Amino acid sequence: xKKNWILGAVTLVLLVAGFAGISTAADIELAKKxxxxxxxxxxxxxxxxxxxxxxxxxxxxxxGFVGFDIDIAxxxxxxxxxxxxxxxxxxxxIIPALVTQKFxxxxxxxxxxxxxxIQINFADPYIVVGQTILxxxxxxxxxxxxxxxxxxxxxxxxxxxTTGEQATKREIPKxxxxxxxxxxxxxxxxxxxxxxxxxxxxxNCVVALAEQGSDKLVFLDQPFTYEPLAWGVRKGxxxxxxxxxxxxRQIQNDGTYERINNKWIKSTDWYKDIK
Numbered sequence: 712x713k714k715n716w717i718l719g720a721v722t723l724v725l726l727v728a729g730f731a732g733i734s735t736a737a738d739i740e741l742a743k744k745x746x747x748x749x750x751x752x753x754x755x756x757x758x759x760x761x762x763x764x765x766x767x768x769x770x771x772x773x774x775g776f777v778g779f780d781i782d783i784a785x786x787x788x789x790x791x792x793x794x795x796x797x798x799x800x801x802x803x804x805i806i807p808a809l810v811t812q813k814f815x816x817x818x819x820x821x822x823x824x825x826x827x828x829i830q831i832n833f834a835d836p837y838i839v840v841g842q843t844i845l846x847x848x849x850x851x852x853x854x855x856x857x858x859x860x861x862x863x864x865x866x867x868x869x870x871x872x873t874t875g876e877q878a879t880k881r882e883i884p885k886x887x888x889x890x891x892x893x894x895x896x897x898x899x900x901x902x903x904x905x906x907x908x909x910x911x912x913x914x915n916c917v918v919a920l921a922e923q924g925s926d927k928l929v930f931l932d933q934p935f936t937y938e939p940l941a942w943g944v945r946k947g948x949x950x951x952x953x954x955x956x957x958x959x960r961q962i963q964n965d966g967t968y969e970r971i972n973n974k975w976i977k978s979t980d981w982y983k984d985i986k
Contacts, residue, residue, distance in 0.1 A: 745950035746815050756788040756795055759809055760819035761802045763893060765918045766975045767820035771985050779975040780818045783837070786967055790958055803872050806830050809943060816955075817943035820912070822874045832948070833941040834955040837968075838976075841934020842878040843916045845909040847901050851929045854908070861885045866906040868897040875911045878936045883910075894919075902927050912938070914976055921979050 750756050760768045760780060768778040776797045788795035798814040809817050809831060822840075823833045846854055854860060860867055861883045869875035871890040879888055889906065891897040898919055900906035909919070913934055920930050944951055962968045975981065 745948050746945065747948075747951040747954055750791060750793055750815055754793050756784070756791055756793050756816070757798050757814035758784045758787075758795065759798045759800050759805055759814035759817045761805060762799050763895075764820045765894070765915055765985075766979075766981070767914070768818075769985050777981070777985070779971060780820060782971045782975070783962070783968075784818050786962060786971075787958060790961075802870075806943070810945060812945075815944075820940050821943055822938040823941045824874065824877075827943070831943045832946050832952060833943055834952060835959055836939030836941045837959055838972075839937065839939045840912045840914060841938050842875055842910050842936045843913045843934050844931040845898065845901060845911075845916050845919055845923075846929040846931055847904065847907050848927055848929055849904075850907060854929075854931075856931060856933070857883055857910075857935045860908055863887055865908065866900075867908045867910060868900045868906045869910045870894050870897055873911070874936070874938055879910045882935060898923070918979060918982065921982065 760776075762768050762770050762776055764778075766778055767780045768776060771777045776799070781797070784797075785795050796814075798808075800808050800813070802819075805817055805819060805821075806827065808814065817831070821827070821833075823836065827833075842857075844857055844860070854865075862885055865886045866889060867879050867883060867886040868889050868891060869879055871892055876888075876890055879886065889897075889900070891900070894911060894915060897906075897911075898909050901909045902923055909916070911919075913932065916930060916932070920928055942955060944955070
């Protein structure tokens, strides 16, 4: 009886050790397939974004890419000791481009949504924004919140395929909604009197107001949605995700993030270099 018990215990230990060995081997193989390994071997960090989302990614007067996300991407490449390679990509194809390995990571002010999270994985949010409203000056004092726009007599605009569009359809369903290919086109509809309100992320609206002037627009600056922005990566890559989350925590605590945030979010001094 005692011998059988000892034999059983030994067998169990060997089985556990065997499974642990298999698991460790599997983990090593998974690590070898990580995007992180590809980036280091290639010597390049390829970053996907769509230039035009002010102040996160833009083109300056010299034709270079600048912005909040661009600066963080450069810090990321520096930490990896590789070259930063920008890959400007149309928004409606940015997730398919990531999945088909046209670049390594999406750093483009992308809001985490359940729909997107089915297709790709997201690192921890690096900033939280919400949808706000730039209102035609003619409605000042009459329209005081997004709820007041929930009427067919009001034309509300935003960019096609964005959370601004989604928020408008969800929270202001009765308004007359129109979408546009770019933020600039949508905003001009309000400036030119062809629409009543522009819905978009707060950082973008802050800059747009500075550009167009308070004599043309009224800023309803209280966000009516909660939207965490995060970096998007391909599924099944825990090593890259682990590195990204630790990188984010590092820059948030060593002053790097604060410096970049102050430059692009809390100031508009950079605006003269892009227009």
